[in-house]
Amino acid sequence: xxxxxxxxxxxxxxxxxxxxxxxxxxxxVLVEKVKRATELIRFCKSKLKTAEEELHKTLIxxxxxxxxxxxxx
Amino acid sequence: MNSLINAFQRCSxxxxxxxxxxxxxxxxxxADLAIFNDxxxxxxMALMPIPVFTGIGHTRDETVxxxxxxxxxxxxxxxxxxxxxxxxxxxxxxDNLKQRILHKVEAFLNTEISKNQSLQERFKLxxxxxxxxxxxxxxxIVSEIHNGILKKVHSEKEFLFSLKQNxxxxxxxxxxTKEVEITNLxxxxxxxxxxxxxxxxxxxxxxKEKLFTKLKNTLALKNIEIERLREKLHLLSPENILKRxxxxxxxxxxxxxxxxxxxxxxxxxxxxxxxxIYGQVINKEEDYGEPKLF
Numbered sequence: 570x571x572x573x574x575x576x577x578x579x580x581x582x583x584x585x586x587x588x589x590x591x592x593x594x595x596x597x598v599l600v601e602k603v604k605r606a607t608e609l610i611r612f613c614k615s616k617l618k619t620a621e622e623e624l625h626k627t628l629i630x631x632x633x634x635x636x637x638x639x640x641x642x
Numbered sequence: 643m644n645s646l647i648n649a650f651q652r653c654s655x656x657x658x659x660x661x662x663x664x665x666x667x668x669x670x671x672x673a674d675l676a677i678f679n680d681x682x683x684x685x686x687m688a689l690m691p692i693p694v695f696t697g698i699g700h701t702r703d704e705t706v707x708x709x710x711x712x713x714x715x716x717x718x719x720x721x722x723x724x725x726x727x728x729x730x731x732x733x734x735x736x737d738n739l740k741q742r743i744l745h746k747v748e749a750f751l752n753t754e755i756s757k758n759q760s761l762q763e764r765f766k767l768x769x770x771x772x773x774x775x776x777x778x779x780x781x782x783i784v785s786e787i788h789n790g791i792l793k794k795v796h797s798e799k800e801f802l803f804s805l806k807q808n809x810x811x812x813x814x815x816x817x818x819t820k821e822v823e824i825t826n827l828x829x830x831x832x833x834x835x836x837x838x839x840x841x842x843x844x845x846x847x848x849x850k851e852k853l854f855t856k857l858k859n860t861l862a863l864k865n866i867e868i869e870r871l872r873e874k875l876h877l878l879s880p881e882n883i884l885k886r887x888x889x890x891x892x893x894x895x896x897x898x899x900x901x902x903x904x905x906x907x908x909x910x911x912x913x914x915x916x917x918x919i920y921g922q923v924i925n926k927e928e929d930y931g932e933p934k935l936f
Contacts, residue, residue: 575864582871589878596880596890596897596913603879610872617868621861628854 575616578609585609643677650686657691664725665707666697666718678705687711697721884915901926 585606589599646665653663665687667674677683678698684706687694693712697720698705708714715721876882880890891898892911898904904923912919 579867579871582875586871586874586878589875599880603875606871606875610868610875613868614865617861617864621858624854624857624861628850631850 573612575613578613578616582606582609582613643680643683646677647683647686650683650690653692654690660692662693662695662712662725663690664695664697664721665711666721667699668718670699675699675705678707680706683707684710695721695724881915884913887915889914901928 585602588594589602589606594602650663653660675698678696687707688710694710696705696708696711696714697716697718698708698714699716704714713724715724884890890913892913893904893908898910904910904926906923906926908923910921910923912921
């Protein structure tokens with residue numbers, strides 16, 4: 570789970586959903602799949618959150634460095 | 643006798659060296675006077691080119707020689723006296739002449755000297771006057787030239803000064819103009835640069851904002867997608883289905899989807915949202931068409 574990429578995770582989620590949507594689903598497998606998908610979604614959400622936080626941090630850093638370069642004269 | 647004639651003849655040969663011939667005798671007897679009466683002697687005496695003076699004896703003893711002589715004297719002293727008188731006379735005459743010549747010369751010289759002196763004085767005066775005049779003139783000319791030069795120098799100085807002032811003024815003016823131009827240019831450059839920097843900053847800011855908007859949008863889209871997936875999963879999750887009142891029927895551990903598969907009396911398990919029910923098939927309906935719930 571740790572070394573999984575976001576796109577791979579999304580891919581797996583889509584696959585699981587496709588699988589669940591098909592008629593032949595064993596409930597036990599279904600439970601497992603749903604559990605896996607939920608974990609994957611949590612993972613993706615946390616990744617997105619981290620990305621957003623990183624973005625904000627970068628933004629704040631940029632604003633700060635911008636202020637010092639404002640007046641060259 | 644012959645010696646006398648010889649002497650006379652010798653004298654006549656060199657007469658130019660002599661003024662006169664003196665024939666004298668230092669006393670004696672009358673007999674001794676005989677030779678003075680000789681013809682030859684008298685002839686020689688008479689023919690002499692220069693005067694012959696005699697001083698042979700006394701007046702009563704007059705001889706032929708006395709007769710042919712230019713002048714005859716009684717004694718040698720008388721001859722001497724005569725000659726001395728003559729010499730004295732001549733001397734005094736010459737003296738007189740000398741004096742007169744001297745006087746004349748002196749007078750002439752004096753007049754000449756005085757003339758000369760006066761001329762000299764006049765010349766000196768004239769020279770001095772002309773010199774003074776000349777020097778005055780020269781002084782005048784020199785002072786005029788001096789004044790002229792001073793004037794010229796002064797005017798040149800003034801001209802130079804005015805030129806200098808002009809140059810200074812013009813230079814200052816040009817410098818000031820250039821300074822103003824440079825200040826203007828520098829201000830323009832500063833303004834332009836500031837403008838460009840502001841523009842650049844603005845562009846950067848806009849790019850930054852665009853970038854962040856884009857990223858945010860992407861993130862939001864991803865969130866939405868995830869949310870959609872989550873929703874879907876939630877909807878598809880067995881708990882959710884069961885929660886809404888649906889249940890799963892198992893027959894021999896397999897999910898029962900068709901009533902045809904279950905015979906009457908078969909034992910089934912029914913999974914509910916919460917809990918399980920164990921039951922037996924009492925009756926059944928069969929459906930051959932499309933699955934239809936109601």
